[in-house]
Amino acid sequence: MNNSSSAAEYYKEVLKQDNTHMEAIACIGSNHFYSDQPEARALLQTASSLAPHMYEPHFNFATVSDKIGDLQRSYVAARKSEEAFPEHVDTQHLIKQLKQHFAML
Secondary structure (H helix, E strand, O other): OOOHHHHHHHHHHHHHHOOOOHHHHHHHHHHHHHOOOOHHHHHHHHHHHHOOOOHHHHHHHHHHHHHOOOHHHHHHHHHHHHHHOOOOHHHHHHHHHHHHHHHHO
């Protein structure tokens, strides 16, 4: 689906059938994130708890938390992303950036 709003509508329909469908929750959360909607963080946190073995929800939650200044939660989520996918370059970059910030405190 090329249109993010129609994709979000599709995933909302999926959630009506299965309110624990992690991919639908994560996609809606990502859509909210990219359109600067505050619901993104809560949806991504829910997706992370439903699929702790997947790196994407953890990484996206870490990114959102970093952007709003919640660096501690960002770091915790980034470490969970790293556990799920140690080779993920963006996660490694975020962890490095957060460690540098913490070292300055």
